Amino acid sequence: MTEERPLLEARQVFKGFFCNPVLKGVDIALLPGRVHALLGENGAGKSTLINLLSGALQPDSGSILVDGKPVGRFSPAAARAAGIAVVQQELSLTASLSIAENIGLGAFPRRFGLIDYRALHRGVQEVCDLVGLTEPLDMPLADLALGRRQMVEIAKALFRKPRVLILDEPTSSLSAHEAGILARLIETLRKRGTALLYISHRLNEVQALCSHVTVLKDGLVTADQSLSGIDGEGLVRLMVGRETGDLFPPRAAASPGEIRISVEGFSAGMVHDIGFSACAGEIVGIGGLVGQGQEDLLLGLYGAIPASAARAEVSGKLALPADVGEANAAGIVYVPADRKHEGLVLPHSIASNLILPSLGRLTRNGLRDRPAETGLVADLARRLTIKGDTARPVQALSGGNQQKVALAKWLPLDPSVLLLNDPTRGVDIETKREIYLMLRAFAAEGRLVILASSDTPELVHLCDRVVVLREGRVAAALSHDEISEGAIVGAAMGISAAPQGAAA
Amino acid sequence: MSTSSSSRLYGSVQLRRNRGLGGLYLVVAAFLILYAALFPGILSIGGFSKFTQNWFPLALVTMAQALLMLNGGITLAIGPLVSLGAVIAATTMEGTLGVPGGILAVALVGLAIGAVTGAIVTYLRLPAIIVTLAGSFIIGGVALILLPRPGGFIPDWLSTTLAGHTPVAFLLLVVILVLWKVFLATPLGLGIYAAGDNPVGAFRSGVPVERVKVAAFALSGLLAALTGLFVAAQTGSGDPVIGTPFTLNSIAAAVLGGVGFLGGKGTMRGAICGSLLLSVMINVMFFLGFPPVAQYIAQGLIIVGAVAVPELLGTWRARR
Numbered sequence: 041m042t043e044e045r046p047l048l049e050a051r052q053v054f055k056g057f058f059c060n061p062v063l064k065g066v067d068i069a070l071l072p073g074r075v076h077a078l079l080g081e082n083g084a085g086k087s088t089l090i091n092l093l094s095g096a097l098q099p100d101s102g103s104i105l106v107d108g109k110p111v112g113r114f115s116p117a118a119a120r121a122a123g124i125a126v127v128q129q130e131l132s133l134t135a136s137l138s139i140a141e142n143i144g145l146g147a148f149p150r151r152f153g154l155i156d157y158r159a160l161h162r163g164v165q166e167v168c169d170l171v172g173l174t175e176p177l178d179m180p181l182a183d184l185a186l187g188r189r190q191m192v193e194i195a196k197a198l199f200r201k202p203r204v205l206i207l208d209e210p211t212s213s214l215s216a217h218e219a220g221i222l223a224r225l226i227e228t229l230r231k232r233g234t235a236l237l238y239i240s241h242r243l244n245e246v247q248a249l250c251s252h253v254t255v256l257k258d259g260l261v262t263a264d265q266s267l268s269g270i271d272g273e274g275l276v277r278l279m280v281g282r283e284t285g286d287l288f289p290p291r292a293a294a295s296p297g298e299i300r301i302s303v304e305g306f307s308a309g310m311v312h313d314i315g316f317s318a319c320a321g322e323i324v325g326i327g328g329l330v331g332q333g334q335e336d337l338l339l340g341l342y343g344a345i346p347a348s349a350a351r352a353e354v355s356g357k358l359a360l361p362a363d364v365g366e367a368n369a370a371g372i373v374y375v376p377a378d379r380k381h382e383g384l385v386l387p388h389s390i391a392s393n394l395i396l397p398s399l400g401r402l403t404r405n406g407l408r409d410r411p412a413e414t415g416l417v418a419d420l421a422r423r424l425t426i427k428g429d430t431a432r433p434v435q436a437l438s439g440g441n442q443q444k445v446a447l448a449k450w451l452p453l454d455p456s457v458l459l460l461n462d463p464t465r466g467v468d469i470e471t472k473r474e475i476y477l478m479l480r481a482f483a484a485e486g487r488l489v490i491l492a493s494s495d496t497p498e499l500v501h502l503c504d505r506v507v508v509l510r511e512g513r514v515a516a517a518l519s520h521d522e523i524s525e526g527a528i529v530g531a532a533m534g535i536s537a538a539p540q541g542a543a544a
Numbered sequence: 545m546s547t548s549s550s551s552r553l554y555g556s557v558q559l560r561r562n563r564g565l566g567g568l569y570l571v572v573a574a575f576l577i578l579y580a581a582l583f584p585g586i587l588s589i590g591g592f593s594k595f596t597q598n599w600f601p602l603a604l605v606t607m608a609q610a611l612l613m614l615n616g617g618i619t620l621a622i623g624p625l626v627s628l629g630a631v632i633a634a635t636t637m638e639g640t641l642g643v644p645g646g647i648l649a650v651a652l653v654g655l656a657i658g659a660v661t662g663a664i665v666t667y668l669r670l671p672a673i674i675v676t677l678a679g680s681f682i683i684g685g686v687a688l689i690l691l692p693r694p695g696g697f698i699p700d701w702l703s704t705t706l707a708g709h710t711p712v713a714f715l716l717l718v719v720i721l722v723l724w725k726v727f728l729a730t731p732l733g734l735g736i737y738a739a740g741d742n743p744v745g746a747f748r749s750g751v752p753v754e755r756v757k758v759a760a761f762a763l764s765g766l767l768a769a770l771t772g773l774f775v776a777a778q779t780g781s782g783d784p785v786i787g788t789p790f791t792l793n794s795i796a797a798a799v800l801g802g803v804g805f806l807g808g809k810g811t812m813r814g815a816i817c818g819s820l821l822l823s824v825m826i827n828v829m830f831f832l833g834f835p836p837v838a839q840y841i842a843q844g845l846i847i848v849g850a851v852a853v854p855e856l857l858g859t860w861r862a863r864r
Contacts, residue, residue: 133745
């Protein structure tokens, strides 16, 4: 390619949500005829960057340039007009409309104000041939399997004849055959001079398809370079490694106690046929990319979704808890990731949220025992360093303090197993530190903490052992010295990074 | 690409929309046959005219309701809008405006009220059910202020034309359905489905989701107000509360026709069949001498059944 001017460019873009910076001065330039890879861990800011490039979000500062000219207020419509198309992970399709209508939606050819079905048919047939969609074009989308819908989504992007095509995890629901078609399609588009941005967690795909890579870490660009001469482990190295300072409490050298949870052939939801065990006094981390079955694993152990196991031992019983009540009775509690909807009653006071799980026990003659409740609330507030008046509604607290309340309310039940789903997501550094101290204290008291987390440093520095899930299976089970960011991210992305040191 | 195969896309897309409605068509046909067997009068022009005149207002309000339900909304203001339409028709047609002016006034008021409601729901991001509930009180109140007790004037010739012994109402319904088909062949019309099923996706695809929503509310208001005009012609005068039963009947008919509450699910043809079914059921039960209370109970049971049966069939199929 002789032309070297970027078709689409972001310069020093900053973007934050609710005082939480996500992108801190990011540059990226998409050149015609080049397949550009965008890599980064969960929460590195990839989705935000795509949304800025496609006009779905506005940068706080910095600029987006099309053909070298800065655009003022960028919108999805303006992006489309500039020839930018995005294949999002979340499909933009309508189940009740036909394949053809879905592909044309928002860009229908018209005649006399009506949809020109004849022109639509021609255009749609063309892009469907490109992506290998052989289904009848009048077929309602509802009849298609997820992989085929993804192909429709890709065809829909092509129908707009894009100069810049952004593909966000396009292969996550595709079969090998469909992924092959997509790979050939990308090559065709590249030769035609389309600028492509390719986001994927499958590093082998990235290496096969892309020639240039931008790596994001914590909202900053850590690499913007050619992909030639860099292997999978090199890419992983670029993605990991973060200054953690004294965020994490020192790991106690306590020896683990008796086995609290031990399962073999465990399946629940996405999780398929896995085995692991965990002992009292341990913090066991569940890692992996977003949505690889971490939540299903916790919910299955909690009896909240149907689960099965070839052999199970949970809190001394030789069976999985059948339902949530049984799990609670066995001393197992679950703190959901979505604290606003599942974990707390937001408009109610801190105090009433704290006593909610204990209401049944704190009664006298079937009536609520106010003095006992007050004592309990005061005790919990002190132990959790929840400052201020506990009569305030929970929604007045910061995210981190809300999370502390969601955790603390279970303590009066004296749980022996805590299942925590991403407890520090969206939590500020100070509160994170407090939560880590709490979790360490729980383990020291002989409780078992199972912690699903999308934050890799947290898994490395807090957990005694880490189980990495990938597509519902155990990709790696790491303990003590084996645990490193490289090992976790490598396993999560399907690269068998040889662990240093012997297996424990 | 041959011309014949290209123009076939529109036709085959239309045919596919009948999918899942076979059962409904059968039930409607069975009820119609039962009705014709019980009351062969329906087969004469006069009988057919009367029958379709009974059905026509329900068909229109069902369209008004289904339009919004397909778009992911709902309206509780149908009944009061029908009343207001009737009141405006009965109070304007004898004045200087005359019949054309009266029809125009009804149409404009319906469109405007619908558009304002839609704008409130869309741009202030308020739930449609609450806004239209509040709207129903306001609109009903205005109708009662304009015409505190039944009265007003509708020219006899208009009543005879619309609700006489000729199937004009049926022809009007056909015209309205054709117009709906045309609307559905515009990007805006298809946008109603898309914005109802997947609003975020539709927005990202370039559908002007907000404009689509406002347009849906405006058209719904227009249809409801015109229903009021017809009802006024039918009764020969304006009645400020005549529309009340239509609110819930419009929802019932749309649900009978397979329109879902969450948007994007269902078809207008299904909703029309639902209104026909409801209308025939009410007539059959009335002529069979069911006491009114039993009618209501039977109506309720049939609606629950109509929603539950496909659901149960679905789980039964999934289990096999």
